[in-house]
Amino acid sequence: QLQLQGSGPGLVKPSETLSLTCTVSGGSINSSPYYWAWIRQPPGKGLEWIGHIYHSGSTYYNTSLNTRVTISVDNSKNQFSLRLTSVTALDTAVYYCARHLPGYNDGGYFDYWGQGALVTVSS
Amino acid sequence: EIVMTQSPATLSVSPGKRATLSCRASQSVSSNLAWYQQKPGQAPRLLIYGASIRATGIPARFSGSGSGTEFTLTISSLQSEDFAVYYCQQYDNWRITFGQGTRLEIK
Numbered sequence: 001q002l003q004l005q006g007s008g009p010g011l012v013k014p015s016e017t018l019s020l021t022c023t024v025s026g027g028s029i030n031s032s033p034y035y036w037a038w039i040r041q042p043p044g045k046g047l048e049w050i051g052h053i054y055h056s057g058s059t060y061y062n063t064s065l066n067t068r069v070t071i072s073v074d075n076s077k078n079q080f081s082l083r084l085t086s087v088t089a090l091d092t093a094v095y096y097c098a099r100h101l102p103g104y105n106d107g108g109y110f111d112y113w114g115q116g117a118l119v120t121v122s123s
Numbered sequence: 124e125i126v127m128t129q130s131p132a133t134l135s136v137s138p139g140k141r142a143t144l145s146c147r148a149s150q151s152v153s154s155n156l157a158w159y160q161q162k163p164g165q166a167p168r169l170l171i172y173g174a175s176i177r178a179t180g181i182p183a184r185f186s187g188s189g190s191g192t193e194f195t196l197t198i199s200s201l202q203s204e205d206f207a208v209y210y211c212q213q214y215d216n217w218r219i220t221f222g223q224g225t226r227l228e229i230k
Contacts, residue, residue: 047159047167047210049219060217063124096166103172107214109157111178113166 002027004114006097012121018084022097022114029078030055035100036080037110038071040093048093052100052108053080060106087121094118125149125213129222135230138201144225146194146211155215158187158196161224162207170209171196198227 008020022036029036037052051061053071061069070083084091095117098110126149136142146156154174159167169178171187174194184199198205206229211222 046223047212047221049212049221052217063218098166101172103214104153104155105215106217107155107219109169109172109212109214110159110167111169111172113168116166 002099002112004097004099004112006095006114006117008095008117008119010118010120012087012091012119013123014088014121015086018082018087018091018095018119018121020082020095020097020117020119022080022082024078024080024099029073029080030075033102035102035108036071036073037098037100038082039096039098039110041096041116042090042093050082050084050095089121092119092121124218125152125215125220127211127213127220127222129209129211129225131225132223133226133228135228136201137230138203140201140230142198142201142205142227144196144198144209144227146189146196146222148192148194148213148215151191152213152215154190155213156187156189156194157212157214158185159210159212160205160207161210167210201227203229 003025035052038050053059068085073080097114099112100108102108128147130145156174158171161167175187208224
């Protein structure tokens with residue numbers, strides 16, 4: 001059974017960088033045709049796609065975050081990571097990692113999700 | 124960016140009854156639409172993809188329909204465990220977007 005486990009600091013100061021890692025178990029991050037994604041959810045609000053990555057390193061980012069976000073993959077550790085720079089209180093959210101099944105035009109849907117990690121941006 | 128609009132924001136239905144949730148896209152997404160269920164404190168769970176294909180392990184009382192810009196999620200006979208928030212998501216291109224959600228509550 002595929003499992004995803006996100007980890008990282010729960011508190012980040014404004015203007016600093018948010019860093020999270022997702023460890024995949026029960027399957028290989030190299031498996032085709034899957035991508036690996038980050039999605040976030042501010043408290044009491046809806047879901048926002050952040051971006052996704054293929055094991056080759058190809059990435060797709062939400063244009064609203066494009067200049068601040070980097071998603072990377074470490075195939076040797078079966079992990080992928082999120083970096084979000086210059087954070088503000090608006091970046092406070094539960095951050096989910098998920099497996100992304102490609103559908104059409106490099107879009108796709110999410111069939112396995114991690115449990116979510118709350119990251120609070122506050123001084 | 125394709126905007127997804129769900130209605131109603133909140134739906135009150137009695138157990139055993141049918142629930143119908145709607146999702147509209149600002150432009151055609153063909154059948155590139157998924158539905159998710161989210162319960163408090165949990166990650167979303169994939170219910171439907173391809174607008175009408177049930178994901179693995181999803182009960183038959185959940186069904187999806189529609190194409191283009193208008194989509195519907197129907198739950199035929201509500202069970203207690205079905206009361207949750209439901210999100211639609213389009214994947215017609217890599218700029219993935221979600222609807223704002225419909226909260227399904229017990230009447």
